[in-house]
Amino acid sequence: xxxTNLLESGSIMKxxxxxxxxxxxxxxxxxxxxxxxxxxxxxxxxxxxxILSFMETRHAIRTCGLSxxxxxxxxxxxxxxxxxxxxxRLVDFKKFVLWVLSHRDNSHVKVLIYYRFGVDYxxxxxxFNKVIEYxxxxxxxxxxxxxxxxxxxxxxxxxxxxLFTCQSLKRLELKDCQPTNISSPFGCKSLDTLHLEHFxxxxxxxxxxxxxASLSELxxxxxxxALHLNNFALCYTGMECLDxxxxxxxxxxxxxxxxxxxxDLSPKDFVISAPKLSNLSLICNRFRCKIVxxxxxxxxxxxxxxxxxxxxxxxxxxxDGLIIDIHELPEPLEKSHRNKREETLHGLINMLxxxxxxxxxxxxxxxxxxxxxxxxxxxxxxxxxxxxxxxDFGVGSTYKIFINKLDHITAYFRNCxxxxxxxxxxx
Amino acid sequence: MAQExxxxxSSKTISLKTGDGEIFEIEASAAKQMKTVQRLIDDLGxxxxxxxxxxxxxxxxxxxxxxxxxxxxxxxxDFEAEFVKDLNDDEVKVLFLAANYxxxxxxxxxxxxxxxxxLESKSVEYVRKYFGVENDFTPEEESKLREERAWSFRGIKxxx
Numbered sequence: 001x002x003x004t005n006l007l008e009s010g011s012i013m014k015x016x017x018x019x020x021x022x023x024x025x026x027x028x029x030x031x032x033x034x035x036x037x038x039x040x041x042x043x044x045x046x047x048x049x050x051i052l053s054f055m056e057t058r059h060a061i062r063t064c065g066l067s068x069x070x071x072x073x074x075x076x077x078x079x080x081x082x083x084x085x086x087x088x089r090l091v092d093f094k095k096f097v098l099w100v101l102s103h104r105d106n107s108h109v110k111v112l113i114y115y116r117f118g119v120d121y122x123x124x125x126x127x128f129n130k131v132i133e134y135x136x137x138x139x140x141x142x143x144x145x146x147x148x149x150x151x152x153x154x155x156x157x158x159x160x161x162x163l164f165t166c167q168s169l170k171r172l173e174l175k176d177c178q179p180t181n182i183s184s185p186f187g188c189k190s191l192d193t194l195h196l197e198h199f200x201x202x203x204x205x206x207x208x209x210x211x212x213a214s215l216s217e218l219x220x221x222x223x224x225x226a227l228h229l230n231n232f233a234l235c236y237t238g239m240e241c242l243d244x245x246x247x248x249x250x251x252x253x254x255x256x257x258x259x260x261x262x263x264d265l266s267p268k269d270f271v272i273s274a275p276k277l278s279n280l281s282l283i284c285n286r287f288r289c290k291i292v293x294x295x296x297x298x299x300x301x302x303x304x305x306x307x308x309x310x311x312x313x314x315x316x317x318x319x320d321g322l323i324i325d326i327h328e329l330p331e332p333l334e335k336s337h338r339n340k341r342e343e344t345l346h347g348l349i350n351m352l353x354x355x356x357x358x359x360x361x362x363x364x365x366x367x368x369x370x371x372x373x374x375x376x377x378x379x380x381x382x383x384x385x386x387x388x389x390x391x392d393f394g395v396g397s398t399y400k401i402f403i404n405k406l407d408h409i410t411a412y413f414r415n416c417x418x419x420x421x422x423x424x425x426x427x
Numbered sequence: 428m429a430q431e432x433x434x435x436x437s438s439k440t441i442s443l444k445t446g447d448g449e450i451f452e453i454e455a456s457a458a459k460q461m462k463t464v465q466r467l468i469d470d471l472g473x474x475x476x477x478x479x480x481x482x483x484x485x486x487x488x489x490x491x492x493x494x495x496x497x498x499x500x501x502x503x504x505d506f507e508a509e510f511v512k513d514l515n516d517d518e519v520k521v522l523f524l525a526a527n528y529x530x531x532x533x534x535x536x537x538x539x540x541x542x543x544x545x546l547e548s549k550s551v552e553y554v555r556k557y558f559g560v561e562n563d564f565t566p567e568e569e570s571k572l573r574e575e576r577a578w579s580f581r582g583i584k585x586x587x
Contacts, residue, residue, distance in 0.1 A: 047527065048558075051542050051543050054542075061576075066558065067555070067562055069563075
């Protein structure tokens with residue numbers, strides 16, 4: 001019986017559950033080795049692949065010289081990691097990439113990482129097409145691309161069609177490029193996570209009444225569960241209220257960082273209202289407009305900002321718990337900025353007022369100054385049906401902390417809770 | 428003592444006994460992260476000291492340290508960097524094999540990356556020793572291979 005074996009022999013062997021024959025498609029966790037190896041080299045190939053798949057391909061290939069057994073192990077590593085920085089000339093990089101593609105066996109590619117740092121404005125469209133085509137043909141699930149050009153930043157690139165028609169692609173990361181495709185008839189049907197950084201749409205492709213429309217047309221926003229957008233300058237010329245994520249029916253995680261609207265081309269209200277959104281991070285954006293957080297299922301909200309111009313309004317009907325982490329970058333407390341800070345926190349209090357169903361609220365502030373809109377606190381509107389049981393109130397900073405009216409803040413929350421044992425924990 | 432419902436395992440500790448006979452305690456929630464341990468608990472019950480014949484007292488504390496941080500959600504890049512900072516390549520290898528045996532996914536992934544980082548810039552000889560591989564090429568085969576590789580990999584920086 002299983003039990004006695006475990007106690008006596010002390011080794012556990014798990015048979016691979018995989019029915020597929022291709023070695024690379026075996027889940028590495030199906031290959032738990034027996035306990036008798038003390039030399040890595042005796043481990044099954046899939047475990048060795050696992051280690052090698054964390055290396056740049058050019059390093060992993062060197063294992064072909066270890067021994068006869070190792071001669072061709074590299075050909076089925078399920079990860080391709082090409083980084084042009086490791087080559088003295090781009091032409092050598094190109095030759096290397098093409099060589100690898102033609103000498104690899106036919107096994108799956110799970111992850112493709114392609115970083116081609118150029119010196120001039122153009123990027124190598126031919127090589128890019130080849131690599132994407134190869135990966136798509138071999139069932140790639142994750143693609144990470146960076147095409148940063150030294151002199152000008154984002155080279156224009158046409159995203160090859162195989163990327164859009166690839167049914168296996170789940171995660172896509174594109175940095176430092178300017179796609180010239182206007183839209184794709186397919187979108188990426190299985191795409192789960194999309195990460196775009198320093199990515200701009202060609203002027204002709206931009207739809208100014210909804211700067212996100214072109215993105216959603218290219219990649220299809222409706223299948224995404226996680227979206228990260230970093231370092232875009234958007235233009236908005238449409239009606240007053242921009243609500244770009246309303247149709248992202250599956251979106252759970254949204255991170256916007258270093259985004260801004262160009263000069264005056266910004267909406268009056270920027271609404272974030274994805275129906276299933278649970279994690280929202282707004283980091284160092286330069287939105288000079290009101291941000292309305294109207295995602296009904298929000299659980300976590302992280303906010304780190306640098307311009308004191310944004311303020312918030314929330315419309316979040318019901319939550320069980322909420323974690324808000326607000327960090328402000330340290331800056332001198334100028335008078336003109338002080339008012340804006342009050343508005344930020346005022347908005348926060350407004351949100352909490354509407355949040356009476358939450359049982360536990362955790363607020364942490366890491367700021368130079370925490371002030372609470374005094375007006376809001378002078379007449380606290382107590383919600384007698386508030387269920388708040390505890391408030392974890394963390395105030396910490398490496399800079400001087402100035403807490404204005406902390407007592408008022410805590411008294412406010414205490415008043416709003418109907419629980420006798422309402423707890424305020426200073427972290 | 429009756430088996431506690433799995434929902435109330437938050438403060439329960441499990442006893443683990445290493446191959447060299449030492450006993451360590453871990454939180455039940457940390458044990459859950461090590462699938463091998465969890466399977467043993469499921470088979471043997473959580474009141475018995477779980478025997479881990481292939482993990483020893485040198486490495487188990489380090490693994491427990493990692494998962495202690497994991498269950499509080501405190502694993503950061505800084506923590507991971509500190510965690511391996513003073514370990515030499517062989518110590519990392521031992522931890523890696525233990526993580527594999529314990530089916531401890533997160534640690535296994537992290538150590539795979541760390542081993543890859545360490546081996547990236549090492550010579551073929553070093554990697555052979557590390558993986559315990561015997562060089563069974565004849566000198567002719569080896570020089571032919573080197574020629575082939577030299578042609579294909581021209582222009583690579585820091586070639587060995």
